[in-house]
Amino acid sequence: MIRPLTYDSFPTHDALTELLRSWANDRPHLMLLESLGPSLEGRDIWLATLTNTATGPARDKPAFFVEAGIHAAEWAGGFAALHLVHRLLAAYGTDERVTRLLDTRALYVVPRLNPDGAEHVMSEGRYIRSSMRAHPPRGEQPGLRLRDVDGDGRVLFMRLPDQDGPWKAHPAEPRLLVRREPDEVGGTYFRLFLEGEIEDYRGDVVPVADPVEGIDLGQNLPTDWAAADRIPDNAGPYAGSEPETRAVLEAVTGRPNITGFVTCHTFGGLHLRPPLNSGEQLPYADRRVYDTVGAKAAELTGYDVMSFQDLKYDPDVPFRGGQLGWYYDQLGIFAWITEFWSPQRAAGIESYHPSRWLLDHPVEDDLRLIEWSDKELEGRGFVDWYPFEHPQLGPVELGGWDMINYWYNPPLHRVEAEVAPHTDWIVFQALCSPRLDVRTVSATEEAPGVHRIRAVVRNSGWLPTYVTRQALRRGVAGTATASLELPPEARLLTGEATVRLGQLEGRSGALSTTTWWGHDPGTPDLAAAEWVVSAPAGTTVTVHARHPRAGAATVDVRLGA
Structure with a gap:
Protein backbone atom coordinates (compact mmCIF):
# COMPACT_ATOMS: atom_id res chain seq x y z
CA MET A 1 0.00 0.00 0.00
CA ILE A 2 1.11 3.52 -0.71
CA ARG A 3 0.09 6.56 1.25
CA PRO A 4 -3.43 7.62 0.28
CA LEU A 5 -4.24 10.94 -1.34
CA THR A 6 -6.65 12.86 0.87
CA TYR A 7 -8.90 15.75 -0.09
CA ASP A 8 -9.57 17.47 3.24
CA SER A 9 -7.32 20.46 2.46
CA PHE A 10 -5.16 21.82 -0.32
CA PRO A 11 -1.57 20.81 0.55
CA THR A 12 1.08 23.37 1.37
CA HIS A 13 4.43 23.06 -0.37
CA ASP A 14 5.91 21.20 2.61
CA ALA A 15 2.97 18.77 2.70
CA LEU A 16 3.19 18.27 -1.07
CA THR A 17 6.92 17.54 -0.81
CA GLU A 18 6.39 15.00 1.97
CA LEU A 19 3.64 13.23 0.01
CA LEU A 20 5.66 12.99 -3.21
CA ARG A 21 8.73 11.71 -1.38
CA SER A 22 6.69 9.02 0.38
CA TRP A 23 5.28 7.79 -2.95
CA ALA A 24 8.73 7.72 -4.56
CA ASN A 25 10.12 5.79 -1.59
CA ASP A 26 7.25 3.29 -1.67
CA ARG A 27 7.46 2.65 -5.43
CA PRO A 28 11.08 3.30 -6.44
CA HIS A 29 10.80 1.06 -9.54
CA LEU A 30 7.85 3.11 -10.81
CA MET A 31 8.51 6.70 -9.72
CA LEU A 32 11.53 8.98 -9.70
CA LEU A 33 11.19 12.34 -7.96
CA GLU A 34 13.56 15.14 -8.86
CA SER A 35 13.68 18.90 -8.51
CA LEU A 36 13.76 20.96 -11.67
CA GLY A 37 15.32 23.76 -9.66
CA PRO A 38 14.25 26.42 -7.20
CA SER A 39 11.37 28.82 -7.69
CA LEU A 40 11.79 32.58 -7.34
CA GLU A 41 11.54 32.24 -3.55
CA GLY A 42 13.62 29.07 -3.36
CA ARG A 43 11.02 26.28 -3.27
CA ASP A 44 11.69 23.07 -5.21
CA ILE A 45 9.74 22.60 -8.44
CA TRP A 46 9.05 18.85 -8.36
CA LEU A 47 8.98 16.54 -11.37
CA ALA A 48 7.72 12.97 -11.02
CA THR A 49 8.83 10.51 -13.71
CA LEU A 50 6.55 7.47 -13.86
CA THR A 51 7.49 4.29 -15.72
CA ASN A 52 8.43 0.70 -14.99
CA THR A 53 12.21 0.89 -15.03
CA ALA A 54 12.42 -2.90 -15.35
CA THR A 55 11.17 -2.58 -18.94
CA GLY A 56 13.54 0.27 -19.81
CA PRO A 57 14.38 3.82 -18.85
CA ALA A 58 11.91 6.64 -19.37
CA ARG A 59 14.06 8.30 -22.04
CA ASP A 60 13.68 5.19 -24.28
CA LYS A 61 9.87 5.28 -24.17
CA PRO A 62 7.33 7.66 -25.68
CA ALA A 63 6.13 10.00 -22.94
CA PHE A 64 3.30 12.29 -21.93
CA PHE A 65 3.68 15.48 -19.88
CA VAL A 66 1.16 16.79 -17.33
CA GLU A 67 1.68 20.08 -15.56
CA ALA A 68 -0.40 21.87 -12.94
CA GLY A 69 -0.24 24.89 -10.70
CA ILE A 70 1.11 27.47 -13.12
CA HIS A 71 -1.56 29.87 -11.82
CA ALA A 72 -1.43 30.58 -8.13
CA ALA A 73 -5.09 30.24 -7.12
CA GLU A 74 -5.96 27.20 -9.25
CA TRP A 75 -5.25 24.50 -6.68
CA ALA A 76 -7.67 21.89 -8.01
CA GLY A 77 -5.44 21.37 -11.04
CA GLY A 78 -2.71 20.22 -8.67
CA PHE A 79 -5.09 17.67 -7.20
CA ALA A 80 -5.71 16.34 -10.72
CA ALA A 81 -1.97 15.82 -11.19
CA LEU A 82 -1.66 14.12 -7.80
CA HIS A 83 -4.66 11.89 -8.49
CA LEU A 84 -2.97 10.77 -11.71
CA VAL A 85 0.30 9.92 -9.94
CA HIS A 86 -1.46 8.08 -7.11
CA ARG A 87 -3.70 6.11 -9.47
CA LEU A 88 -0.76 4.92 -11.59
CA LEU A 89 1.27 3.84 -8.59
CA ALA A 90 -1.62 2.17 -6.79
CA ALA A 91 -3.14 0.40 -9.82
CA TYR A 92 0.05 -0.90 -11.43
CA GLY A 93 -0.05 -4.68 -11.61
CA THR A 94 -3.84 -4.92 -11.18
CA ASP A 95 -5.20 -2.56 -13.83
CA GLU A 96 -4.31 -3.76 -17.34
CA ARG A 97 -4.25 -0.31 -18.96
CA VAL A 98 -2.21 1.28 -16.20
CA THR A 99 0.23 -1.63 -16.23
CA ARG A 100 0.57 -1.52 -20.01
CA LEU A 101 1.07 2.23 -19.83
CA LEU A 102 3.94 2.12 -17.35
CA ASP A 103 5.52 -0.90 -19.02
CA THR A 104 5.61 0.73 -22.46
CA ARG A 105 5.45 4.50 -21.89
CA ALA A 106 6.54 7.18 -19.45
CA LEU A 107 4.72 10.07 -17.83
CA TYR A 108 6.28 13.26 -16.56
CA VAL A 109 4.18 15.12 -13.99
CA VAL A 110 4.82 18.54 -12.45
CA PRO A 111 2.10 18.87 -9.80
CA ARG A 112 2.89 22.50 -8.91
CA LEU A 113 4.95 24.57 -11.31
CA ASN A 114 4.44 27.76 -9.31
CA PRO A 115 4.84 26.83 -5.63
CA ASP A 116 5.41 30.43 -4.50
CA GLY A 117 2.16 31.80 -5.84
CA ALA A 118 0.10 28.97 -4.39
CA GLU A 119 1.72 29.38 -0.98
CA HIS A 120 0.97 33.10 -0.90
CA VAL A 121 -2.65 32.69 -1.96
CA MET A 122 -3.17 30.03 0.72
CA SER A 123 -1.65 32.20 3.45
CA GLU A 124 -2.97 35.62 2.38
CA GLY A 125 -6.38 34.72 0.95
CA ARG A 126 -6.03 37.13 -1.96
CA TYR A 127 -6.03 36.41 -5.67
CA ILE A 128 -2.60 36.30 -7.32
CA ARG A 129 -2.44 35.39 -10.98
CA SER A 130 0.89 33.59 -11.19
CA SER A 131 4.48 34.60 -10.39
CA MET A 132 5.43 36.52 -7.26
CA ARG A 133 7.93 38.74 -9.08
CA ALA A 134 7.12 42.46 -9.06
CA HIS A 135 6.76 43.38 -12.72
CA PRO A 136 6.86 45.89 -14.26
CA PRO A 137 9.14 47.33 -11.56
CA ARG A 138 7.01 50.39 -10.83
CA GLY A 139 6.54 50.03 -7.08
CA VAL A 212 2.41 44.23 -8.07
CA GLU A 213 2.87 40.62 -9.22
CA GLY A 214 2.20 41.19 -12.91
CA ILE A 215 3.74 38.19 -14.69
CA ASP A 216 1.67 35.28 -15.99
CA LEU A 217 4.09 32.35 -16.28
CA GLY A 218 1.98 30.95 -19.12
CA GLN A 219 2.80 34.06 -21.14
CA ASN A 220 6.50 33.89 -20.25
CA LEU A 221 7.02 31.05 -22.74
CA PRO A 222 8.72 31.74 -26.10
CA THR A 223 6.46 33.13 -28.81
CA ASP A 224 6.56 35.47 -31.78
CA TRP A 225 5.82 38.81 -30.18
CA ALA A 226 6.71 40.56 -33.43
CA ALA A 227 3.23 39.57 -34.59
CA ALA A 228 1.65 41.49 -31.71
CA ASP A 229 1.14 45.23 -31.38
CA ARG A 230 3.26 45.20 -28.21
CA ILE A 231 4.69 42.79 -25.69
CA PRO A 232 2.16 42.67 -22.84
CA ASP A 233 3.41 43.36 -19.34
CA ASN A 234 2.28 39.94 -18.14
CA ALA A 235 4.75 38.23 -20.51
CA GLY A 236 7.69 39.38 -18.39
CA PRO A 237 10.86 41.15 -19.51
CA TYR A 238 11.81 38.33 -21.93
CA ALA A 239 10.86 34.74 -22.71
CA GLY A 240 12.00 32.39 -19.97
CA SER A 241 12.95 35.23 -17.63
CA GLU A 242 11.36 33.46 -14.65
CA PRO A 243 12.96 30.47 -12.92
CA GLU A 244 9.71 28.49 -13.05
CA THR A 245 9.46 29.00 -16.82
CA ARG A 246 13.12 28.17 -17.37
CA ALA A 247 12.67 25.00 -15.36
CA VAL A 248 9.85 23.74 -17.55
CA LEU A 249 11.55 24.86 -20.78
CA GLU A 250 14.67 22.90 -19.90
CA ALA A 251 12.68 19.90 -18.69
CA VAL A 252 10.61 19.64 -21.87
CA THR A 253 13.32 20.36 -24.43
CA GLY A 254 15.58 17.91 -22.60
CA ARG A 255 12.95 15.19 -23.01
CA PRO A 256 12.24 14.97 -26.76
CA ASN A 257 10.21 11.79 -26.19
CA ILE A 258 7.25 13.91 -25.01
CA THR A 259 4.39 13.39 -27.45
CA GLY A 260 1.52 15.15 -25.67
CA PHE A 261 0.79 17.73 -23.01
CA VAL A 262 -2.05 18.68 -20.70
CA THR A 263 -1.93 21.64 -18.36
CA CYS A 264 -4.39 21.60 -15.44
CA HIS A 265 -6.20 24.85 -14.65
CA THR A 266 -9.48 26.11 -13.25
CA PHE A 267 -12.25 27.03 -13.86
CA GLY A 268 -14.95 26.45 -16.47
CA GLY A 269 -15.44 22.72 -17.03
CA LEU A 270 -13.61 22.87 -20.37
CA HIS A 271 -11.01 21.16 -22.51
CA LEU A 272 -9.30 23.72 -24.75
CA ARG A 273 -7.20 23.09 -27.85
CA PRO A 274 -5.74 25.13 -30.73
CA PRO A 275 -6.23 27.21 -32.77
CA LEU A 276 -5.83 30.37 -30.76
CA ASN A 277 -7.06 32.91 -33.32
CA SER A 278 -9.40 33.33 -36.24
CA GLY A 279 -7.71 32.62 -39.55
CA GLU A 280 -5.44 29.96 -38.06
CA GLN A 281 -5.98 26.53 -39.58
CA LEU A 282 -4.80 23.22 -38.17
CA PRO A 283 -3.57 20.58 -40.61
CA TYR A 284 -6.39 18.19 -41.42
CA ALA A 285 -4.72 15.15 -39.80
CA ASP A 286 -4.07 17.07 -36.58
CA ARG A 287 -7.65 18.29 -36.52
CA ARG A 288 -8.88 14.71 -36.81
CA VAL A 289 -6.74 13.63 -33.85
CA TYR A 290 -7.97 16.57 -31.78
CA ASP A 291 -11.56 15.58 -32.64
CA THR A 292 -11.00 11.97 -31.56
CA VAL A 293 -9.21 12.83 -28.32
CA GLY A 294 -11.69 15.62 -27.59
CA ALA A 295 -14.63 13.24 -28.02
CA LYS A 296 -13.04 10.89 -25.49
CA ALA A 297 -12.55 13.83 -23.09
CA ALA A 298 -16.22 14.80 -23.34
CA GLU A 299 -17.28 11.17 -22.84
CA LEU A 300 -15.16 10.71 -19.71
CA THR A 301 -15.39 14.09 -17.99
CA GLY A 302 -18.63 15.60 -19.30
CA TYR A 303 -16.77 18.85 -19.98
CA ASP A 304 -17.22 20.97 -23.08
CA VAL A 305 -14.49 20.73 -25.72
CA MET A 306 -13.63 23.75 -27.82
CA SER A 307 -10.79 25.67 -29.39
CA PHE A 308 -9.22 28.59 -27.57
CA GLN A 309 -10.49 30.77 -30.40
CA ASP A 310 -14.08 29.66 -29.73
CA LEU A 311 -13.64 30.37 -26.02
CA LYS A 312 -12.91 34.06 -26.51
CA TYR A 313 -15.84 36.39 -25.82
CA ASP A 314 -14.60 38.63 -28.64
CA PRO A 315 -13.41 36.39 -31.50
CA ASP A 316 -11.57 39.28 -33.18
CA VAL A 317 -9.18 39.88 -30.27
CA PRO A 318 -5.85 38.20 -31.13
CA PHE A 319 -4.05 36.10 -28.56
CA ARG A 320 -0.31 35.43 -28.78
CA GLY A 321 1.78 32.83 -27.05
CA GLY A 322 0.63 30.90 -24.04
CA GLN A 323 0.97 27.20 -23.42
CA LEU A 324 -0.96 26.02 -26.48
CA GLY A 325 1.15 28.34 -28.61
CA TRP A 326 4.43 26.88 -27.39
CA TYR A 327 3.62 23.19 -27.02
CA TYR A 328 1.58 22.73 -30.20
CA ASP A 329 2.59 25.56 -32.53
CA GLN A 330 6.30 25.47 -31.76
CA LEU A 331 7.08 21.98 -30.40
CA GLY A 332 4.51 20.22 -32.53
CA ILE A 333 2.99 18.01 -29.83
CA PHE A 334 -0.71 17.68 -29.08
CA ALA A 335 -1.50 20.15 -26.30
CA TRP A 336 -4.59 20.73 -24.20
CA ILE A 337 -5.71 23.04 -21.41
CA THR A 338 -8.15 21.52 -18.94
CA GLU A 339 -10.20 24.03 -16.98
CA PHE A 340 -11.62 22.01 -14.09
CA TRP A 341 -14.86 22.80 -12.26
CA SER A 342 -17.96 24.70 -13.25
CA PRO A 343 -19.91 26.28 -10.37
CA GLN A 344 -22.58 27.13 -12.91
CA ARG A 345 -23.19 23.45 -13.69
CA ALA A 346 -23.12 22.63 -9.98
CA ALA A 347 -26.01 25.08 -9.63
CA GLY A 348 -27.88 23.48 -12.54
CA ILE A 349 -27.01 26.09 -15.20
CA GLU A 350 -26.23 24.17 -18.38
CA SER A 351 -26.41 26.28 -21.54
CA TYR A 352 -23.99 29.18 -21.54
CA HIS A 353 -20.84 30.44 -23.25
CA PRO A 354 -17.97 30.11 -20.75
CA SER A 355 -16.40 33.53 -21.21
CA ARG A 356 -19.39 35.61 -22.30
CA TRP A 357 -21.36 34.40 -19.29
CA LEU A 358 -18.72 35.98 -17.02
CA LEU A 359 -19.47 39.37 -18.54
CA ASP A 360 -23.26 39.17 -18.52
CA HIS A 361 -25.97 36.59 -17.89
CA PRO A 362 -29.56 36.34 -16.64
CA VAL A 363 -30.25 37.36 -13.05
CA GLU A 364 -31.95 33.98 -12.66
CA ASP A 365 -28.50 32.37 -12.91
CA ILE A 404 -10.93 31.45 -4.56
CA ASN A 405 -12.49 28.64 -2.54
CA TYR A 406 -15.70 28.14 -4.52
CA TRP A 407 -15.17 29.58 -8.01
CA TYR A 408 -11.50 29.10 -8.78
CA ASN A 409 -11.68 25.76 -6.98
CA PRO A 410 -14.44 23.27 -6.26
CA PRO A 411 -15.44 22.74 -2.65
CA LEU A 412 -13.20 20.11 -1.13
CA HIS A 413 -15.90 17.46 -0.94
CA ARG A 414 -16.28 17.66 -4.74
CA VAL A 415 -12.59 17.59 -5.71
CA GLU A 416 -12.00 13.85 -6.06
CA ALA A 417 -15.07 13.27 -8.24
CA GLU A 418 -14.11 16.28 -10.33
CA VAL A 419 -10.56 15.16 -11.13
CA ALA A 420 -10.85 11.35 -11.24
CA PRO A 421 -12.28 11.07 -14.79
CA HIS A 422 -9.44 13.26 -16.03
CA THR A 423 -6.92 10.60 -15.00
CA ASP A 424 -8.65 8.11 -17.30
CA TRP A 425 -8.37 10.64 -20.13
CA ILE A 426 -4.63 11.08 -19.53
CA VAL A 427 -4.14 7.31 -19.58
CA PHE A 428 -6.04 7.17 -22.88
CA GLN A 429 -3.92 9.92 -24.44
CA ALA A 430 -0.63 8.46 -23.26
CA LEU A 431 -1.56 5.08 -24.74
CA CYS A 432 -2.30 6.82 -28.07
CA SER A 433 1.35 7.77 -28.48
CA PRO A 434 3.56 6.26 -31.19
CA ARG A 435 5.73 3.36 -30.09
CA LEU A 436 8.72 2.16 -32.04
CA ASP A 437 9.87 -1.43 -31.76
CA VAL A 438 11.59 -4.12 -33.80
CA ARG A 439 9.05 -6.42 -35.41
CA THR A 440 11.48 -8.97 -36.82
CA VAL A 441 15.21 -9.48 -37.29
CA SER A 442 16.57 -12.15 -39.59
CA ALA A 443 20.11 -13.21 -40.46
CA THR A 444 20.84 -15.22 -43.60
CA GLU A 445 24.26 -16.66 -44.35
CA GLU A 446 24.89 -15.84 -48.02
CA ALA A 447 28.43 -17.22 -48.10
CA PRO A 448 30.74 -18.70 -45.52
CA GLY A 449 31.21 -15.98 -42.90
CA VAL A 450 29.02 -13.48 -44.82
CA HIS A 451 25.60 -12.69 -43.41
CA ARG A 452 22.70 -10.52 -44.57
CA ILE A 453 20.82 -8.97 -41.66
CA ARG A 454 17.33 -7.56 -42.20
CA ALA A 455 15.43 -5.68 -39.49
CA VAL A 456 11.80 -4.64 -39.82
CA VAL A 457 10.91 -1.75 -37.54
CA ARG A 458 7.31 -0.90 -36.73
CA ASN A 459 5.25 1.81 -35.09
CA SER A 460 2.75 -0.09 -32.97
CA GLY A 461 1.15 3.09 -31.61
CA TRP A 462 -1.93 4.96 -32.75
CA LEU A 463 -0.19 8.26 -33.55
CA PRO A 464 2.51 8.54 -36.23
CA THR A 465 6.10 8.78 -35.09
CA TYR A 466 6.18 12.47 -35.98
CA VAL A 467 3.07 12.93 -33.74
CA THR A 468 1.67 16.02 -35.52
CA ARG A 469 1.74 17.48 -39.01
CA GLN A 470 2.67 20.70 -37.29
CA ALA A 471 5.93 19.06 -36.17
CA LEU A 472 6.69 18.12 -39.78
CA ARG A 473 5.85 21.64 -40.90
CA ARG A 474 8.28 23.10 -38.37
CA GLY A 475 10.98 20.48 -38.93
CA VAL A 476 11.06 19.36 -35.28
CA ALA A 477 9.77 15.78 -35.62
CA GLY A 478 13.09 13.92 -35.76
CA THR A 479 13.41 10.67 -37.73
CA ALA A 480 13.41 6.95 -37.10
CA THR A 481 16.72 5.13 -37.41
CA ALA A 482 17.95 1.58 -37.31
CA SER A 483 21.56 0.97 -36.40
CA LEU A 484 23.75 -2.10 -36.27
CA GLU A 485 26.21 -2.61 -33.43
CA LEU A 486 29.01 -5.06 -34.20
CA PRO A 487 31.53 -6.75 -31.91
CA PRO A 488 35.28 -6.43 -32.75
CA GLU A 489 35.35 -9.68 -34.72
CA ALA A 490 32.65 -8.52 -37.16
CA ARG A 491 32.96 -6.11 -40.08
CA LEU A 492 30.31 -4.18 -42.01
CA LEU A 493 30.53 -4.96 -45.73
CA THR A 494 27.55 -3.09 -47.21
CA GLY A 495 25.11 -0.55 -45.89
CA GLU A 496 25.48 2.27 -43.40
CA ALA A 497 25.82 1.43 -39.74
CA THR A 498 22.88 3.75 -39.06
CA VAL A 499 20.00 3.77 -41.56
CA ARG A 500 17.52 6.63 -41.62
CA LEU A 501 14.00 5.22 -41.89
CA GLY A 502 12.04 8.48 -41.98
CA GLN A 503 8.59 8.53 -40.39
CA LEU A 504 6.27 5.63 -39.67
CA GLU A 505 2.55 6.17 -39.68
CA GLY A 506 0.27 5.01 -36.90
CA ARG A 507 -3.38 3.99 -37.01
CA SER A 508 -4.80 7.48 -36.53
CA GLY A 509 -5.18 7.96 -40.29
CA ALA A 510 -7.26 4.79 -40.72
CA LEU A 511 -10.74 6.27 -40.96
CA SER A 512 -12.86 4.15 -43.28
CA THR A 513 -12.54 1.09 -45.55
CA THR A 514 -15.51 1.93 -47.77
CA THR A 515 -13.32 3.99 -50.11
CA TRP A 516 -9.60 4.28 -50.69
CA TRP A 517 -9.74 7.85 -49.39
CA GLY A 518 -10.31 6.81 -45.79
CA HIS A 519 -7.04 4.97 -45.24
CA ASP A 520 -3.50 4.63 -46.51
CA PRO A 521 -3.10 1.21 -48.18
CA GLY A 522 0.05 -0.77 -47.65
CA THR A 523 2.27 -0.89 -44.58
CA PRO A 524 3.09 2.74 -43.75
CA ASP A 525 3.72 1.67 -40.15
CA LEU A 526 6.69 -0.51 -41.18
CA ALA A 527 10.21 0.17 -42.46
CA ALA A 528 13.16 -2.12 -43.11
CA ALA A 529 16.93 -1.86 -42.96
CA GLU A 530 19.52 -4.30 -44.30
CA TRP A 531 23.22 -4.83 -43.73
CA VAL A 532 25.78 -7.35 -44.94
CA VAL A 533 28.48 -8.24 -42.45
CA SER A 534 31.49 -10.47 -42.25
CA ALA A 535 31.62 -12.40 -38.99
CA PRO A 536 32.27 -15.90 -37.67
CA ALA A 537 29.26 -18.12 -37.14
CA GLY A 538 27.87 -17.73 -33.65
CA THR A 539 28.69 -14.03 -33.46
CA THR A 540 26.01 -11.92 -31.74
CA VAL A 541 25.20 -8.52 -33.25
CA THR A 542 22.73 -5.94 -31.94
CA VAL A 543 20.07 -3.96 -33.80
CA HIS A 544 18.95 -0.66 -32.28
CA ALA A 545 15.80 1.14 -33.45
CA ARG A 546 15.15 4.67 -32.23
CA HIS A 547 12.95 7.66 -32.81
CA PRO A 548 13.29 10.70 -30.52
CA ARG A 549 9.50 10.80 -30.03
CA ALA A 550 8.49 7.15 -30.39
CA GLY A 551 11.09 5.50 -28.17
CA ALA A 552 13.78 2.91 -28.67
CA ALA A 553 14.11 -0.87 -28.93
CA THR A 554 17.07 -3.23 -29.00
CA VAL A 555 17.27 -6.80 -30.33
CA ASP A 556 20.24 -9.20 -30.39
CA VAL A 557 20.65 -11.71 -33.23
CA ARG A 558 23.07 -14.64 -33.39
CA LEU A 559 24.62 -15.16 -36.79
CA GLY A 560 24.67 -18.58 -38.31
CA ALA A 561 22.26 -19.95 -35.70
Missing part, protein backbone atom coordinates in the same frame (compact mmCIF):
# COMPACT_ATOMS: atom_id res chain seq x y z
CA GLU A 140 3.21 50.09 -5.33
CA GLN A 141 0.71 52.43 -6.95
CA PRO A 142 -1.99 54.28 -5.05
CA GLY A 143 -5.42 52.72 -5.09
CA LEU A 144 -7.35 49.67 -3.94
CA ARG A 145 -5.22 46.58 -3.27
CA LEU A 146 -6.58 43.14 -2.46
CA ARG A 147 -6.19 42.30 1.21
CA ASP A 148 -7.94 40.23 3.83
CA VAL A 149 -8.95 43.26 5.89
CA ASP A 150 -10.76 41.38 8.68
CA GLY A 151 -8.28 38.51 8.99
CA ASP A 152 -10.70 35.66 8.31
CA GLY A 153 -8.50 34.08 5.61
CA ARG A 154 -10.74 35.16 2.73
CA VAL A 155 -10.86 38.08 0.34
CA LEU A 156 -14.53 38.71 -0.39
CA PHE A 157 -16.30 41.85 -1.61
CA MET A 158 -17.13 45.16 0.05
CA ARG A 159 -20.40 46.99 -0.54
CA LEU A 160 -20.90 50.61 0.37
CA PRO A 161 -24.16 52.60 0.20
CA ASP A 162 -23.80 55.45 -2.30
CA GLN A 163 -26.50 57.45 -4.06
CA ASP A 164 -24.43 57.33 -7.26
CA GLY A 165 -23.76 53.60 -7.06
CA PRO A 166 -24.64 51.39 -10.07
CA TRP A 167 -26.09 48.54 -7.98
CA LYS A 168 -29.24 47.90 -5.96
CA ALA A 169 -30.58 44.97 -3.93
CA HIS A 170 -32.64 42.38 -5.78
CA PRO A 171 -36.27 42.75 -4.62
CA ALA A 172 -36.69 39.06 -3.77
CA GLU A 173 -33.10 38.30 -2.72
CA PRO A 174 -31.57 41.38 -1.03
CA ARG A 175 -28.15 39.72 -0.71
CA LEU A 176 -27.82 39.89 -4.50
CA LEU A 177 -26.86 43.20 -6.08
CA VAL A 178 -28.32 43.80 -9.53
CA ARG A 179 -28.06 46.56 -12.12
CA ARG A 180 -29.76 49.86 -11.46
CA GLU A 181 -32.03 50.82 -14.36
CA PRO A 182 -30.70 53.51 -16.74
CA ASP A 183 -33.37 56.06 -15.73
CA GLU A 184 -33.73 54.98 -12.10
CA VAL A 185 -33.40 57.41 -9.16
CA GLY A 186 -34.64 57.65 -5.61
CA GLY A 187 -33.67 54.22 -4.29
CA THR A 188 -30.93 52.74 -2.14
CA TYR A 189 -27.85 52.11 -4.23
CA PHE A 190 -24.41 50.63 -3.65
CA ARG A 191 -20.85 50.63 -4.86
CA LEU A 192 -19.10 47.26 -4.96
CA PHE A 193 -15.38 46.73 -4.39
CA LEU A 194 -13.15 43.74 -3.91
CA GLU A 195 -12.04 43.39 -0.31
CA GLY A 196 -8.86 45.34 0.31
CA GLU A 197 -7.23 48.52 1.53
CA ILE A 198 -6.79 51.79 -0.35
CA GLU A 199 -3.31 53.21 -0.57
CA ASP A 200 -3.15 57.02 -0.50
CA TYR A 201 -6.92 57.42 -0.15
CA ARG A 202 -8.10 61.04 -0.42
CA GLY A 203 -11.66 60.45 0.73
CA ASP A 204 -13.39 60.31 -2.65
CA VAL A 205 -11.95 58.63 -5.77
CA VAL A 206 -11.07 54.91 -5.45
CA PRO A 207 -8.78 53.81 -8.28
CA VAL A 208 -7.95 50.12 -8.54
CA ALA A 209 -4.19 49.58 -8.43
CA ASP A 210 -2.56 47.16 -10.83
CA PRO A 211 -1.24 44.08 -9.03
CA ASP A 366 -27.27 34.48 -9.98
CA LEU A 367 -30.24 33.39 -7.91
CA ARG A 368 -29.61 29.72 -8.70
CA LEU A 369 -25.96 30.06 -7.67
CA ILE A 370 -26.86 31.63 -4.34
CA GLU A 371 -29.44 28.90 -3.75
CA TRP A 372 -26.78 26.28 -4.50
CA SER A 373 -24.41 27.91 -2.01
CA ASP A 374 -27.11 27.98 0.66
CA LYS A 375 -28.08 24.33 0.19
CA GLU A 376 -24.84 22.51 -0.61
CA LEU A 377 -22.25 24.81 0.95
CA GLU A 378 -24.32 26.03 3.92
CA GLY A 379 -23.66 29.61 2.89
CA ARG A 380 -19.88 29.34 2.67
CA GLY A 381 -19.75 30.04 -1.06
CA PHE A 382 -21.86 33.20 -1.08
CA VAL A 383 -21.25 34.80 2.30
CA ASP A 384 -24.04 36.86 3.86
CA TRP A 385 -23.12 40.52 4.17
CA TYR A 386 -21.85 41.57 7.59
CA PRO A 387 -20.74 44.99 8.93
CA PHE A 388 -17.11 45.99 9.13
CA GLU A 389 -15.34 49.21 10.00
CA HIS A 390 -12.99 49.73 7.06
CA PRO A 391 -9.74 51.61 7.79
CA GLN A 392 -10.29 54.00 4.87
CA LEU A 393 -13.95 53.81 3.85
CA GLY A 394 -15.48 53.61 7.31
CA PRO A 395 -18.63 51.51 7.74
CA VAL A 396 -18.98 48.93 4.94
CA GLU A 397 -20.34 45.42 4.59
CA LEU A 398 -18.19 42.43 3.71
CA GLY A 399 -19.63 39.41 1.93
CA GLY A 400 -20.54 38.03 -1.47
CA TRP A 401 -18.73 35.23 -3.25
CA ASP A 402 -15.63 33.55 -1.84
CA MET A 403 -14.10 33.40 -5.29
